[in-house]
Amino acid sequence: MKIIYDLSLKELKEELENLIQKMPRFRAGQIFAWLNDYKQFDEMTNIPTELRELLKEKYIDQPVKIEKEFISKDGTRKYLFSLSDGNTVEGVLMEYKYGNTLCISTQCGCRMGCAFCATGIDGLARNLTAGEMLAEILVVNRHIGGTKADRKITNVVLMGCGEPLDNYDNVVKFIRLVSDKEGFNLSQRNISLSTCGLADNIKRLADENLAITLTISLHATTDEKRKKIMKIANAYSLKELFFAIKYYFEKTKRRIVFEYIELDINTNKEDAERIKELCKGLSYHMNLIPINTTPHSEKENPALKPASKQKASEFWENLKELGISATTRRTLGSDIAGACGQLRRSTILNQDK
Ligand code: SAH
Ligand code: SF4
DSSP states (O other), X not given: OEEGGGOOHHHHHHHHHHHSTTOOTTHHHHHHHHHHTTOOGGGOTTSOHHHHHHHHHHEESOOEEEEEEEEOTTSOEEEEEEXXXXXXXXXXXXXXXXXXXXXXXXXXXXXXXXXXXXXXXXXXXXXXXXXXXXXXXXXXXXXXXXXXXXXXXXXXXXXXXXXGXXXXXXXXXXXXXXXXXTTTOOOGGGEEEEESOOHHHHHHHHTTOOOOEEEEEOOOSSHHHHHHHOTHHHHSOHHHHHHHHHHHHHHHOOOEEEEEXXXXXXXXXXXXXXXXXHTTTOXXXXXXEOOOOOSSOTTTOGGGOBOOHHHHHHHHHHHHHTTOOEEEOOOTTGGGOOSTTHHHHHHHHHHHO
């Protein structure tokens, strides 16, 4: 069975024409409108029953379901989504003054194996399709009372389970689908893609002519330190990574955002100075993140020792003195398995018991 959300309006038109002869031209548009409200085929009241039955035979209309919802004291909602093959991924909905931001997953698991991250522990199960990523947004939008005409989700970040640039084609297709004027019509300016730094694909992305924000999980300022916590540092040096980031910036003129977990090894004065040096010529912002409980203990990997509160605040001062824009991220939803992959993993572990 195919996922109907993988189709653009144009592709849906073509598919329907092959499916039924003499189909009125407006049918595809009607179905597409329902889909953007995440309605099931049976809810599409202006579509003839016969056609609905045909669609049901060929396509999956609810590729993403909300399996569990956790609501944090601060209002953050965390979702465990189930996919049609039984795999699970996570999403997080955060309320800000300017609107609702949904964090979605791009892969079931991840093969990048960053030491601090729960998603990577069991490796990659599979990629999500473009339509599944879109459906993560549509299912939550519907769940909180939104429609296509009255969107309750205003911003999307690709920061859940998975490495978006390791699922390149589907992710780019998803960005085009979700920002399609005839579809959900989310502005590309309101989409952020977070990557651990696949330099070659950052360069490719720069040439796609998209207006999204690129977010880089930097986490260290020397290759030596980065290799201790991120395997990807063995594939791409900081020099190669920053060459790609600068290319992206030149092409798009979009401000780059860096994610930086506050560890004891990476919050020295020299680190602040190196950030300034590495980022020369860029317009950028640093997001400092207090590290969430890690899957590997500090004993196993001493590089994961968190920065003390004082060291972290001195680091922020150092950055400020160097004229670097930096904020410490609000730790939203820390009472509901906040960090990437923790919820999915705790569910997998419970299933095993
Ligand atoms: N694969 C992409 C996007 C998903 S991870 C990437 O790595 O950027 C999203 C963010 O969560 C990354 O910045 C990642 O470094 C961060 N993260 C993962 N585990 C974390 C933890 N235990 N504490 C704090 N941040 C974490
Ligand atoms: Fe994958 Fe991102 Fe987790 Fe690293 S931090 S293992 S790239 S999901």
